[in-house]
Amino acid sequence: MAGSADDHSLWLKINGVVTRVVRFGFKEEIRALRSPIVLMISGNPGEVAYYSDLLYEVHCKTGLPVLGVSHAGHNVPPKGHSLPAIADNEDLYSLNGQIFHKKCFIEEYISRESKLVLIGHSIGCYIVLELLNRYDSIRSQVLHSILIFPTIESMGDTSEALKYKFLFGWFKYPLLGLSYILDQLRDDYKQKLVAFMLRMGGEKDVPQCVLTSATNLLHPNCLRALIHMSLIEFKTVNQLNREAIERNEQKLTFLYGDCDQWCPLEYYRRIHLLYPNCDIRLCLKHMNHAFVMNRESTSKVERHAPAKAYWARAQGMPSVFETCPPAQF
Secondary structure (H helix, E strand, O other), X not given: OOOOHHHHEEEEEEXXXXXXXXXXXXXXXXXXXXXXXXXXXXXXXXXXXXXXHHHHHHHHHHOOOXXXXXXXXXXXXXXXXXXXXXXXXXXXXXXXXXXXXXXXXXXXXXXOOOOEEEEEEOHHHHHHHHHHHHOHHHHHHEEEEEEEOOOOOOHHHOHHHXXXXXXXXXXXXXXXXXXXXXXXXXXXXXXXXXXXXXXXXXOOOOOHHHHHHHHHHHOXXXXXXXXXXXXXXXXXXXXXXXXXXXXOHHHEEEEEEOOOOOOOHHHHHHHHHHOOOOXXXXXXXXXXOOHHHXXXXXXXXXXXXXXXXXXXXXXXXXXXXXXXXXXXX
16 A cells, blocks of 8 residues: 555646656656656546555556656645646646646656656546657657556547536536535545545445545636546547557557446457557456546556566566466457
8 A cells, every 4th residue: 555645745846837746666856767667647637646556556566666747737736836727827737738748747857868668547548649649759768658448539429528528518617616615624524525425426445545636626726627628638539649559559558448438348449450469458347447446446457557567578578578468358
């Protein structure tokens, strides 16, 4: 178990926005490190502390230093800091803004001598593909990318997107008004409220890092950033970025689920037919898209995303990689 995310957090100004970065296995400044690094890019909501238990497991089982970077505006910043207002800075918090935000983080805080294994979840997978396609300097630094429950095409057509388009379209301002009220609660009461809501939704064995991180959704600025990014995702993530995949086919592993309402099975079948030589797996069985909500699911994802295996394969050591074969389906 990772312990409190605060114990492993840094607050860095990235593209003008104070952002939480979670790290495991660092004994020095991030930029001083020259060895390979695993870097996690989260889904939406984009508070990377949701993934603390996953990142800790990846670090423990690989021995590699691990970083996770949040999305701009998706954290409540520490006291003494504030976020640029969304009304005046919509581009900072858009999907393109989040891609540029990650580019700035890599270039400003990670040494060019450090190779990267990228892990993306959900819309984080789209961001990973765009980073690889837009920025050759980052592409040359990346050894491999692991894309978990990838929302990289026809996102607005999914049943979940239709539900949230309706919710945010009709109830955005009531939700924001409610968040102003709930944000006045003490932090322990917020966590109890979040735990109750998750139990009502059928979630069991929810990690503490999720309960703590989800309280960000009760803050109006974070909720506004989440909604803003989501509505852009539904309009923007349409066509599969075939150029990005074709340029990086040997650097990509896709992990799909069999009951993911954000990425239906037909999407897996289609991409598998398009790229039969790419490492595309249907291996996340009976798991929710938001896998971090459950400890067992988090452990299963870690086992299917063996970061050190991909690092080893990129270094020409296939025997290590072959200890982690694709799951049968």
